[in-house]
Amino acid sequence: MEKSFQIAVLPGDGIGPEVMHAAQAVLETVELRIGRSLQMEWLPAGAQHYLDSGVALPDETLRQCESADAILFGAMGLPHVRGADGTEIIPQLDLRMHFDLYAGVRPIRTFKGLPTPLSNPKAEQIDLVLVRESTEGLFYARGRGDVRGDDEVFDTMRITRKGTERICEFAFKLAEERAQRLSRPGRVTNIDKANVFASMAFFRKVFEEVAGRHAEVSADSGYVDAMALNLVMKPWTYDVLVTENMFGDILSDLIAALVGGMGMAPSGDIGDKHGLFQPAHGTAPDITGQGKANPTAMLLSAAMMLEWLAMRSGDTALSDGAKLIERAVEQVFASQQVRPIEFGGTHGTAAITEAVVAAVRAR
Numbered sequence: 235m236e237k238s239f240q241i242a243v244l245p246g247d248g249i250g251p252e253v254m255h256a257a258q259a260v261l262e263t264v265e266l267r268i269g270r271s272l273q274m275e276w277l278p279a280g281a282q283h284y285l286d287s288g289v290a291l292p293d294e295t296l297r298q299c300e301s302a303d304a305i306l307f308g309a310m311g312l313p314h315v316r317g318a319d320g321t322e323i324i325p326q327l328d329l330r331m332h333f334d335l336y337a338g339v340r341p342i343r344t345f346k347g348l349p350t351p352l353s354n355p356k357a358e359q360i361d362l363v364l365v366r367e368s369t370e371g372l373f374y375a376r377g378r379g380d381v382r383g384d385d386e387v388f389d390t391m392r393i394t395r396k397g398t399e400r401i402c403e404f405a406f407k408l409a410e411e412r413a414q415r416l417s418r419p420g421r422v423t424n425i426d427k428a429n430v431f432a433s434m435a436f437f438r439k440v441f442e443e444v445a446g447r448h449a450e451v452s453a454d455s456g457y458v459d460a461m462a463l464n465l466v467m468k469p470w471t472y473d474v475l476v477t478e479n480m481f482g483d484i485l486s487d488l489i490a491a492l493v494g495g496m497g498m499a500p501s502g503d504i505g506d507k508h509g510l511f512q513p514a515h516g517t518a519p520d521i522t523g524q525g526k527a528n529p530t531a532m533l534l535s536a537a538m539m540l541e542w543l544a545m546r547s548g549d550t551a552l553s554d555g556a557k558l559i560e561r562a563v564e565q566v567f568a569s570q571q572v573r574p575i576e577f578g579g580t581h582g583t584a585a586i587t588e589a590v591v592a593a594v595r596a597r
Contacts, residue, residue: 238271242302246280248517249527250308256529256587257536263594268551281315281323291325307512335503337404338366340486347567359470366482367401373479393433402444405476409451420451425477497528500535511539525582528574562593
């Protein structure tokens with residue numbers, strides 16, 4: 235009897251359902267190759283659901299997520315749908331806090347066959363991971379803003395030892411894993427603003443303490459403004475980056491641009507007991523329903539989910555499934571079989587999905 239895993243699927247808004255259908259098609263093909271069953275339960279949540287029902291994240295959806303082996307997430311939020319405080323309806327932040335998904339993991343790499351915005355030939359070597367602390371930092375202020383009349387507003391940044399230690403430990407362990415897999419020395423770079431903010435100086439202090447427990451991995455720090463420059467000028471020199479929540483939110487978009495945009499950027503929000511995997515892009519209401527969305531980030535997020543499930547369960551077949559997806563994506567781009575629209579090509583969601591499905595079947 236084949237092993238079965240329960241996947242809570244939250245397709246969300248805009249192009250979210252479109253790329254989720256792509257992921258489901260690829261995962262169903264992978265299931266047949268690895269002899270595992272992924273029971274994918276589609277669940278309501280998001281800005282449109284809020285408009286329809288007054289609830290962005292139903293209790294039943296949350297319960298299903300709690301009992302699932304993993305959560306696969308499309309995209310949520312619509313610019314015109316906002317709460318009473320003027321902020322967007324984005325249940326993914328509520329899920330991060332509810333499940334204590336403290337590690338926001340954004341792997342970025344180039345793919346042969348696709349151009350990069352950088353002219354330096356070394357851009358082909360870009361392969362790095364940004365690890366973002368996702369439960370505190372400046373995002374701690376969400377829902378806690380101190381609004382004083384119509385004159386001033388205070389948002390508070392919170393940095394704790396517990397939060398900083400665990401995200402730094404996560405980053406160093408990831409660097410150790412990558413060093414073994416890629417046969418190269420591991421490196422973790424902390425990104426902060428320790429020259430200005432006491433909270434950031436504390437973050438760096440804890441980072442250096444954790445670094446001392448991982449002598450086999452090199453460690454260094456940089457100020458966020460200088461690092462924004464370095465990540466454009468020489469991103470191929472970096473391995474694992476670790477940073478506070480807001481800095482990570484901004485820089486993760488910057489590094490996605492280095493390899494062609496958000497359509498190529500998968501992500502995982504990972505805690506000690508739960509994992510949520512989603513493309514880094516938004517809902518893109520301007521292209522919703524047109525079949526133009528690049529599903530690559532969603533497909534690679536599904537691969538991340540399988541790899542995480544393999545680690546959690548010890549089931550190497552799931553890791554094999556992740557590699558099937560990754561290699562299929564590599565193949566269809568390297569062969570010039572498809573090229574996403576944002577790269578000057580003509581291939582949309584369906585064409586890319588069909589090509590990846592065929593490549594998985596053929597491997």
